[in-house]
Amino acid sequence: MATVAEAPAPAPVPVSRDGVASVTAPPSPRRRRSRQWRHPVGLEIFTWVYLAWSILPICLAVLFSFNHGKSQSAFQGFSFQWYISTSSKTPSVLHDAQLHAAVLQTLWLAFLVTIITVPLGVGFAIGIDRWRSRTSSNLNFLMIFSFVIPELLLGVALLFLFQQSFKFVALGTPAEVAALVVWNISWPAIIIRARLSTIGRSYEEAAADLGASRARAIWRVLRPLLMPAIFASAVLVFATCIDDFVLVDLLSSTANSQTMAVLIYSQAHGGNNGPALNAIATLMLAFSVIVAAIGYVAFRLMTKGERQSTTEALTNFAGL
Amino acid sequence: MPGGTITLKQLTKRFGDQTAVDGISLEVEGGEFFSLLGPSGCGKTTTLRMVAGFEEPTSGEIILDGSDVGHLPPNKRKVNTVFQSYALFPFLDVADNVAFGLRYQGCSKAEAKTRVGEALELVQLTSYEKRRPGQLSGGQQQRVALARALVLRPSVLLLDEPLGALDAKLRRSLQVELKALQEQVGITFLYVTHDQEEALTMSDRLAVMSNGRIAQLGTPRVVYEEPADAYVADFLGVSNLMDATVTRSGSPSQPCEVTIGDFKVAAGCGTVTASGPVKIAIRPERVSLFGFEETGANRVPGMVERNVFLGNATQVVVRLAAGVSLQALVQNDGGAYVFEAGSPVQVHLPADALRVLAPGDSSVAEIREETFGDVSPALA
Numbered sequence: 224m225a226t227v228a229e230a231p232a233p234a235p236v237p238v239s240r241d242g243v244a245s246v247t248a249p250p251s252p253r254r255r256r257s258r259q260w261r262h263p264v265g266l267e268i269f270t271w272v273y274l275a276w277s278i279l280p281i282c283l284a285v286l287f288s289f290n291h292g293k294s295q296s297a298f299q300g301f302s303f304q305w306y307i308s309t310s311s312k313t314p315s316v317l318h319d320a321q322l323h324a325a326v327l328q329t330l331w332l333a334f335l336v337t338i339i340t341v342p343l344g345v346g347f348a349i350g351i352d353r354w355r356s357r358t359s360s361n362l363n364f365l366m367i368f369s370f371v372i373p374e375l376l377l378g379v380a381l382l383f384l385f386q387q388s389f390k391f392v393a394l395g396t397p398a399e400v401a402a403l404v405v406w407n408i409s410w411p412a413i414i415i416r417a418r419l420s421t422i423g424r425s426y427e428e429a430a431a432d433l434g435a436s437r438a439r440a441i442w443r444v445l446r447p448l449l450m451p452a453i454f455a456s457a458v459l460v461f462a463t464c465i466d467d468f469v470l471v472d473l474l475s476s477t478a479n480s481q482t483m484a485v486l487i488y489s490q491a492h493g494g495n496n497g498p499a500l501n502a503i504a505t506l507m508l509a510f511s512v513i514v515a516a517i518g519y520v521a522f523r524l525m526t527k528g529e530r531q532s533t534t535e536a537l538t539n540f541a542g543l
Numbered sequence: 544m545p546g547g548t549i550t551l552k553q554l555t556k557r558f559g560d561q562t563a564v565d566g567i568s569l570e571v572e573g574g575e576f577f578s579l580l581g582p583s584g585c586g587k588t589t590t591l592r593m594v595a596g597f598e599e600p601t602s603g604e605i606i607l608d609g610s611d612v613g614h615l616p617p618n619k620r621k622v623n624t625v626f627q628s629y630a631l632f633p634f635l636d637v638a639d640n641v642a643f644g645l646r647y648q649g650c651s652k653a654e655a656k657t658r659v660g661e662a663l664e665l666v667q668l669t670s671y672e673k674r675r676p677g678q679l680s681g682g683q684q685q686r687v688a689l690a691r692a693l694v695l696r697p698s699v700l701l702l703d704e705p706l707g708a709l710d711a712k713l714r715r716s717l718q719v720e721l722k723a724l725q726e727q728v729g730i731t732f733l734y735v736t737h738d739q740e741e742a743l744t745m746s747d748r749l750a751v752m753s754n755g756r757i758a759q760l761g762t763p764r765v766v767y768e769e770p771a772d773a774y775v776a777d778f779l780g781v782s783n784l785m786d787a788t789v790t791r792s793g794s795p796s797q798p799c800e801v802t803i804g805d806f807k808v809a810a811g812c813g814t815v816t817a818s819g820p821v822k823i824a825i826r827p828e829r830v831s832l833f834g835f836e837e838t839g840a841n842r843v844p845g846m847v848e849r850n851v852f853l854g855n856a857t858q859v860v861v862r863l864a865a866g867v868s869l870q871a872l873v874q875n876d877g878g879a880y881v882f883e884a885g886s887p888v889q890v891h892l893p894a895d896a897l898r899v900l901a902p903g904d905s906s907v908a909e910i911r912e913e914t915f916g917d918v919s920p921a922l923a
């Protein structure tokens with residue numbers, strides 16, 4: 224059975240794309256004739272098995288959040304009780320104070336981290352990309368490096384730092400925000416840099432040529448051009464924060480500032496909230512999906528002038 | 544518009560150990576249409592970018608209307624650029640694109656509006672104000688880019704292959720428009736192109752560049768008719784280049800005598816005082832063919848190798864008795880065509896069209912391969 228802590232994995236997206244592409248491609252006569260281009264049956268089966276393997280448990284977890292009974296393995300009819308019930312026997316997300324608080328804390332934390340990380344990351348990216356120097360290439364290396372540091376290591380190091388030296392950063396929300404900002408800043412930085420290199424320098428040069436100073440060129444020309452990428456990275460940071468567990472748990476202070484991820488983790492081992500946990504996990508999944516969908520649609524709208532296929536848009540949106 | 548003179552003094556730009564521009568000196572008068580012409584990679588764009596302020600010169604001076612601007616940032620120079628890629632702002636409509644720079648000239652809203660209107664009228668795009676650049680054709684975008692620069696009333700307009708991205712037909716009509724526009728507004732145009740026809744038809748004067756240097760500078764007629772060396776002759780259009788020997792030197796007024804194989808012909812020497820082995824050039828349209836019996840001055844016997852029908856003319860490849868092949872262009876005037884392949888002919892090389900060239904650059908052969916490889920395979 225699925226453990227409820229199964230987080231919504233972003234990975235299946237590109238794979239499903241390949242899978243769909245290989246299924247829907249019309250078999251042209253030439254393709255049938257040439258051995259080299261014959262239908263890759265093995266690959267296709269693998270793709271479907273992989274998709275089933277990664278998505279089925281999530282579907283089951285979601286299904287049991289609507290279970291009428293208390294079981295997480297036998298389906299006893301459809302009900303919304305784990306979301307909205309007021310009965311004291313079945314704690315629902317809406318009326319159980321702890322679950323309720325976890326939802327709000329998660330959103331609040333993700334919001335704080337996003338509004339701090341994205342502007343910092345944008346500045347970082349512009350600095351690295353547009354003022355080339357030795358320092359900037361070192362910074363670039365550091366940024367890539369922070370990508371490969373294990374999250375646990377960063378968390379432990381920060382915990383140590385905040386407890387020993389930087390005591391003004393209180394454990395709980397402030398420490399968690401600080402840690403998540405550090406952990407996530409590479410996202411906007413990398414996405415914005417990718418966008419900067421697609422944009423090129425010609426627009427800034429045109430602005431300078433027309434009389435705009437450096438700062439004005441960035442504000443009037445680069446900012447609107449970067450808007451889709453800024454938005455995309457905000458979505459990404461927000462979505463990553465929603466299901467972050469390691470840093471948040473390590474740097475938390477009291478139980479009443481638990482996020483959904485931490486709560487799910489602690490209750491999945493020995494808790495007895497039953498399908499309410501599935502309900503909260505489902506909500507978490509829904510948040511991530513909604514945020515990503517909003518982000519994607521907005522990205523398409525903002526880059527309407529640039530002709531691109533859905534696949535290209537997805538790739539650009541993910542900053543790859 | 545008064546002013547608009549540009550003086551470049553020993554302008555040099557190095558990228559690492561590569562010298563992109565190598566000591567260029569030239570003077571452009573106010574209101575002149577001046578072109579920089581040369582093959583890819585010869586440093587035209589780099590020169591233009593230094594004048595615009597996007598590249599800092601390694602050494603040398605850039606003087607605009609008497610003051611050295613070499614180290615000013617682009618937004619402090621009274622020049623504007625039309626980029627090859629146009630670089631129109633995709634998130635602004637046509638009117639806002641054109642109005643972009645007016646804000647920095649302290650223009651009031653009302654004045655900006657009239658000036659944008661005038662600029663769009665100048666480039667005949669009045670009804671396109673509200674469109675985004677993505678909704679315009681290439682030619683229209685090019686005109687918006689032009690309007691966006693002209694609306695600021697610069698004293699110098701820099702254009703980097705502004706027609707490069709357009710198809711041949713549109714190019715030709717925009718060449719005419721652009722030239723007319725330049726005469727109308729009277730602004731100095733510094734124009735970069737690798738298209739010799741474009742440079743010859745539009746410019747008041749032009750500089751032919753090679754490897755970061757100026758190979759020749761002059762009016763289109765002088766550069767075309769009296770190329771300074773084999774490189775220029777070659778770059779400015781299909782030219783027949785032949786080996787010959789100067790047997791009697793001449794002077795600017797007196798033709799010299801050269802020998803091609805066994806045949807003596809008179810040729811113009813210009814300022815070249817060489818003797819001994821040289822290269823001589825003649826353009827295909829100046830070569831004329833006669834029946835084999837019609838001998839005369841400056842005629843050399845040869846044999847027709849190949850005919851290529853071009854529509855308004857026929858390109859004839861003739862092999863001279865001396866062994867060299869050359870091209871002749873015979874106009875199709877409706878008469879019967881008589882020079883079949885294999886027939887012997889007299890090739891007339893008029894003395895005023897045949898030029899002795901100064902010993903050129905060693906890169907000539909290479910350039911020819913690149914530029915004309917497909918047109919003149921038979922040229923030695």
Ligand SMILES: Nc1ncnc2c1ncn2[C@@H]1O[C@H](COP(=O)(O)OP(=O)(O)OP(=O)(O)O)[C@@H](O)[C@H]1O
Pocket residue numbers: 558561562563581582583584585586587588589590737
């Ligand atoms: N930023 C740069 N860094 C290093 N080398 C450069 C740079 N810009 C130009 N170069 C080099 O300088 C030389 C001249 O380049 P430039 O762009 O001026 O050529 P061009 O005459 O404009 O050619 P084209 O007709 O292809 O545009 C080239 O060899 C190019 O590789």
Ligand SMILES: [Mg+2]
Pocket residue numbers: 587588589
């Ligand atoms: Mg160029």
